[in-house]
Amino acid sequence: MQPADLEAALRPKLGDRLLTVEPFARTAGRVRFRRDGALDLFRTMRDDLAYRHLSMVGAIDWVDHREVFYVLWSDERTEYVLLSADVPADDARIETASGVWPSANWHEREAWEMVDVLFDHHPDLRHLLTPDGYAFHPLLRSFKLHEPEELEVKTRHV
């Protein structure tokens, strides 16, 4: 599937909530969308375009804003596609994908604790790799290595 085909398939469903579809190496393309179209886009990708497999959810801190990206895979067409949405840094939240793809659950937990992007309606947004009560988001650019931090880690269970 080419980026143009993707755009043709998605534009009627999403309207202006779909921003651009650009070519991207080793994938069918990168779909940029506005975050209010997230759920519709997810459902369309899964149900109409047969991207039934969500491989990865990640987030990037661009300092002025944050980007959430999703990697999808379709067994029918054996190809990847990337979705990406920008969220403002001071209000970093987006609708969860875990209702559409259960595999998003842990990836979103990781993205939340690492890059501080809140996933609305996530069923189980707890710390995954860092301890409970860990107040930092290590993958933000503002989190500097080489600077010792003080933290008090609470144990999870007694």
Place this chain on the structure above:
Amino acid sequence: MSEMWINMGPQHPMTHGLWNLRVKIDGEMILDVDPEMGYLHRGIEKISEDRHYNEVVTLMDRCCYVAGFAWEHLYILASEGALHIQPPERAEYLRVLCDEFQRIGSHIMWYAAFVQDLGLMSPFLYGMRDRDLVLDLFQSYTGARMTYEYMRVGGVRSDLPPGFTDRARQVLDWLTQRYEEYDQLCLGSTIFRKRCDDLGTLKAADCVAHGVTGPMLRAAGMKRDLRRDRPYAVYPQLDFDVAVADGADVTARYLVRMEELRQSVRILRQVVDWLDRHPGPVMAEQLPRWLGAPYAPVGAEGYLLKRNFPKGVGFSSVEEPHGEAQAYVVNEGGEHPYRVKFRSPVFANISAARQYLVGYHVADIPPIMGSVDVCVGEVDR
């Protein structure tokens, strides 16, 4: 006994690594599970933002301690995409050689750990014995048995030592015989079949929904193998079959992995023959100076200079021994990657634990989790 939670981990014989499987049990029955990760989190993605492209390879070896080569390859593919570099063909073949020997090493390690979870003690040592031969091969051309640091952006560090291919063929012959012995010890045992058949079932639809990949997915009858579906390196030139099984249970996963061991031997025979016939360079020419100096120590002249690279994003995926690994490398023009994000197959496979554990016995946890082939290093990163 009423319901209670028990912690299987972080130090527990079942975990094969540092993680905690919280299990809610009623007597011997599993009611609920809650895997807890993070005990081995080293922040590899964060550290990578502070390293040169080639230095990240060192971290990749630490991602998965039984499949270092696969992770090196994954990262190298992504950063070569981000930097627009094409390695020579011989380097590609050498990478496939590494990958497939690594797959053998990883699967044999899995076999050893898995049978030990079932209480079979002898095959554990047989597995370790045979894996050592593979590690000896690694040592002969990388100098290391576990953390190789062999692949480089633009190629590989060095060529094979003389006589390597003959030794590799001997090892392959030996392994082919041993696979029969493995099968006799497991499939030939009634107790093994009774324990593993219809155990930990995860059907193909659930696998896809929960992002489960690799041998677990192929054991559910789904013929997905990135070496076939999205070929990388020189896999299109090589002749092999994708292993699949139908059971979706522990036995099926065993069958898939054993078949993959055999297919890896098949691939390696072709690769070794090709390497014998086609000498050539193993590093790309006309690299940026700091990338093209494979032996240059950190801080060497010209190494730390700012370079202007085309901005770009590299994305790669490889069929790691545990499943489908992905890397997403963002290059913003500096000498460090701006952001690196990895997708670990075991991460997704464990996240579906509730789907394949609930409803079985406590005694089934070790074989089921064994059949998942957990490698905590790459889950926590």
Place this chain on the structure above:
Amino acid sequence: MAPLTLYTVSNDLVSSLLTALGNAIPNPVGAWLKSPDLITGLSVLVFAAILLAASMLNTILLIWWERKLLGRFMDRRGAMHVGYAGLLQNFADGLKLFRKNTFQPREADSLGFYTGPAAYMVTSLILFGILPISSGWNSGALPLTLLLALAIFSFAPLFIFISAWSSNNKYSLMGGMRSAAQMIAYEVPILLAVVAVVIVAGSFDLTTIVYEQQNYWFWGPLVVALIVFVAGMLAEMERIPFDLPEAEAELVEGWNTEYGGMLFAFFMLADYLRALVGSILVVLLFLGGWTLPTWVPAAATSFPLAGIFWFMLKTYLVFGLFVWVRAALPRVRTDQLLRIGWNRMIPLSLLSIFLAALLVTVKCLPFLGCVPSPGS
């Protein structure tokens, strides 16, 4: 002359020593030293000390035998550095455990935590004491030795459960529960299989059972009972494939998870002692004890301590079989284990009783051999 037995030997030893001592020391101390009560009491003590030493020595040798054998099965060498072929390795390990600190979990129940291992050890030691090992090495003719041995053998789950429960650890508790369930399930077929032997031999006395096998060892005619007995013994000894109570893959170390140092050594020694006793019982009941078939030349049985030699050889070979099983088989699951016990073993043992009764009636069976009539 009365047959030389372990007790008469220790009695002679003590009485000659005390008599010599009593003659040298003036009365009344000398007379007291020569009094029969003291001699009897002391010879019982010496007898017990010899038994203890022999059982411990055998247990440690058995561990060495298992380690070497298991090593060979696994394509490695086993212990090999301390002493000749690693013979002293286990003594070194024991010494190490002996020097370790004894500790208990904070919330553990001290009484159960400490009495459990001791009682487990003691019951296992008593077992060794009552079993005859040769015509000379027995503790006198107890008419119901076999029954007594099995009764003491079945004490173990109680003490295992006490120590598991008092450890205040969930894994220990689960291991203890499994242990109790498993031992109860396998007591029954073991006893029924033994009944088959008793029917044919006509006695509960182990010495009599051995002498009944002068012509034909029982393993041939009573092969069904042998299978049930060996499988049951594997479960009683908690060895692979039936080592669920300490299945290390899921239960860490099962019921002895919280034990360390010498307390752990107690469990370990008692486990191997029970393995030894199990092998001894197999030899006594099915493999002719210390006797050899009649066609063996007399020279093979006439050298000093020949009975003990042949007996121990058989015992170690039987234990080697258990080790082989351990090297080759995976562990079964709890429910499968119990199902095997109740659904397969009990019908099989009933069948073996039927076969034994048939055998006593018809005397001879084709291919399986003949048995002497009871009491002949």
